Amino acid sequence: xxxxxxxxxxxxxxxxxTACDTIxxxxxxxxxxxxxxxxxxxxxxxxxxxxxxxxxxxxxxDYTIEITVKEPLTQDDYIEAVAGAALEGADLVIAVGHIExxxxxxxxxxxxxxxxxxxxxxxxxxxxxxxxSFKEEEGAFLVGVIAxxxxxxxxxxxxxxxxxxxxxxxxxxxxxxxxxxxxxARVLVEYTDRFDNAEAGKEAALSxxxxxxxxxxxxxxxCGIGVIEAADERGVxxxxxxxxxxxxxxxxxxCSMFKRVDNGVYLSIQSFLDGEFEGGVYRFGLDFExxxxxxxxxxxxxxxxxxxxxxxxxxxxxxxxxxxxREQFEEFKVPDLEQE
Numbered sequence: 001x002x003x004x005x006x007x008x009x010x011x012x013x014x015x016x017x018t019a020c021d022t023i024x025x026x027x028x029x030x031x032x033x034x035x036x037x038x039x040x041x042x043x044x045x046x047x048x049x050x051x052x053x054x055x056x057x058x059x060x061x062d063y064t065i066e067i068t069v070k071e072p073l074t075q076d077d078y079i080e081a082v083a084g085a086a087l088e089g090a091d092l093v094i095a096v097g098h099i100e101x102x103x104x105x106x107x108x109x110x111x112x113x114x115x116x117x118x119x120x121x122x123x124x125x126x127x128x129x130x131x132x133s134f135k136e137e138e139g140a141f142l143v144g145v146i147a148x149x150x151x152x153x154x155x156x157x158x159x160x161x162x163x164x165x166x167x168x169x170x171x172x173x174x175x176x177x178x179x180x181x182x183x184x185a186r187v188l189v190e191y192t193d194r195f196d197n198a199e200a201g202k203e204a205a206l207s208x209x210x211x212x213x214x215x216x217x218x219x220x221x222x223c224g225i226g227v228i229e230a231a232d233e234r235g236v237x238x239x240x241x242x243x244x245x246x247x248x249x250x251x252x253x254x255c256s257m258f259k260r261v262d263n264g265v266y267l268s269i270q271s272f273l274d275g276e277f278e279g280g281v282y283r284f285g286l287d288f289e290x291x292x293x294x295x296x297x298x299x300x301x302x303x304x305x306x307x308x309x310x311x312x313x314x315x316x317x318x319x320x321x322x323x324x325x326r327e328q329f330e331e332f333k334v335p336d337l338e339q340e
Contacts, residue, residue, distance in 0.1 A: 031066040032092070034059075034269060035085040037078060039097025040161075041196035042071035045222040047242040048195075048261060052096040052119060055265030063273050079103055086111035092272045094265055095119065098166045104129065115277055117268030119261055120166060127279040130271075132264040135285030137173030137322040138315055139257040140217070142293045142308045143239050144177020146255055147215040148185055149304040150237060155186040157213035159204050159227055161195040161220040165325070170219035170241070170257075172329040173322050180311065180334045188213050195221030202226030209234045215254065217241070228252055237299075246297035254299050260290045286315055310339055 036056055038049045056067055070085060072078040078097060085093045086107065092115045099107075101123040108116055108126040121131040147156050158174055160167040171189060178185050188208045192200040201223030205216055209230065216231060217239040218224040224241060225248065231238035232252040240246065240256030264284060271277045284290030293308055314320045314337055323329040 031064060032273060033066045033068070033090045034092045034094065035068045035070065035088075035090040036094040036096060037081045037085060038069060038071045039078065039221075040073075040075070040194065041222040043069065045195070046225060046245060046248060047221050048119075049096055049221075051242050051259070051261040052094060052265050055262030056094065056269065058262065059266050059269040059273075063269065065269070065273070079107075082116075083107045083110070086114040086116075090114055092117065092269065094268065095121075096261075096265075098164070099123075101125070115268075115272055117265065119264060122281050122283070124281060125279065129279050130268050130277065131281045132261075132268065133281065133283045134259050134261070134264070134290055135283060135322075136167075136169035136219075136257075136259060136291060137176075137324045138285045138312075139259060139291030139293065140170045140173030140219075141177035141180075141315070141322045142312055143217055143255060143257045144174040144179075145181055145308050145311055146177075146293060146300060146304045147174070147217060147237075147239060148178040148181035149301070149307055150254055151185070151215045153212050153214045154182055154184070155188065155212035155214065157188045157190070157205070157208035157216035159201060159208070159216060159218040159220050159223070160189070160191045161223060162193055163191040167191075167219050168325040170217075172325055174217050176323050176329060176332050177311070179332070181307070183334070186212070192220055192223045195223060198222055198224075198226035198229070200226065202230045205230035205238075206234070209236055215239065217257070244294040244296045246295075246299075250297035250299075253297060255293050255295045255297075258292055258294045260284070263288075263290060286312055310337075 070081045072081045082095045095118045104125050108129045115128050117130045119132050122133045175187050190204045192204050201220050205227040214236040218227040219241045228238045228248050232249050237254040240253050242259045244256045246253040320335050323332045
């Protein structure tokens with residue numbers, strides 16, 4: 001009897017030891033690593049980078065992920081940071097800003113096991129790259145309509161960041177919207193050649209205000225904070241960008257052109273974690289409610305909103321084509337649309 005009990009105990013110990021060995025040998029999967037590489041200006045720009053980060057934080061509420069944010073200071077640093085994030089073991093790299101096609105292709109091919117989501121890119125790239133672009137010209141057109149209907153001087157301003165073609169949709173969509181309301185309106189344009197300096201934005205805005213601009217739309221990242229400050233000091237209107245910026249100064253921000261970068265970033269993380277990531281170019285516009293105008297401060301007249309909404313419907317119906325660049329703007333003609 002004792003011999004039987006002893007054999008049973010030995011057998012049980014062998015089972016426990018075998019089970020323990022199995023548990024110890026099983027690898028623990030690390031958390032999926034998502035790395036955001038911010039564009040010039042970094043977090044706190046109240047605009048582009050902050051919107052992207054909001055998308056990551058939303059994803060972190062729905063999925064368990066490890067988040068890292070890199071904030072390079074220059075464009076060269078930015079490219080190196082994107083490549084470095086992949087080499088350091090990122091599963092998904094969110095690159096918030098423009099990357100030349102050749103650079104993007106080289107980085108993606110060197111790290112084929114890493115997925116990339118590049119905001120504001122329309123480059124066809126390897127299958128591990130999701131290029132997220134937006135029809136900024138559509139949203140800019142609508143705030144151009146609003147600007148023209150809100151201006152007393154009919155001299156309006158646009159301030160951009162770096163003039164490298166990536167902001168053409170903002171500038172020429174805005175100018176087309178103004179033209180749709182008043183072809184004779186004067187539009188002043190200035191670029192700060194950077195995105196990370198509020199003082200540069202303020203200086204540019206004051207210059208345009210001195211020339212008579214009483215509504216200024218900016219697409220200049222952190223520089224836009226300075227644009228809004230200048231507008232406040234001089235008692236004119238500023239139009240925000242990317243997100244509703246009326247929280248900065250509700251008495252000065254007429255409205256904002258929103259650009260749902262956060263939704264694009266969330267989509268890339270969701271598709272990665274759900275195993276449905278597909279490389280390619282994704283372009284979002286009014287049809288996906290990815291661009292448009294926002295008036296949380298309630299500064300717009302009913303007439304201005306009605307006109308903007310009328311043109312939004314016309315864009316969705318294909319009755320009007322919005323220019324994306326200078327060449328298209330120079331050929332742009334406002335169609336004769338019937339308004340009820």
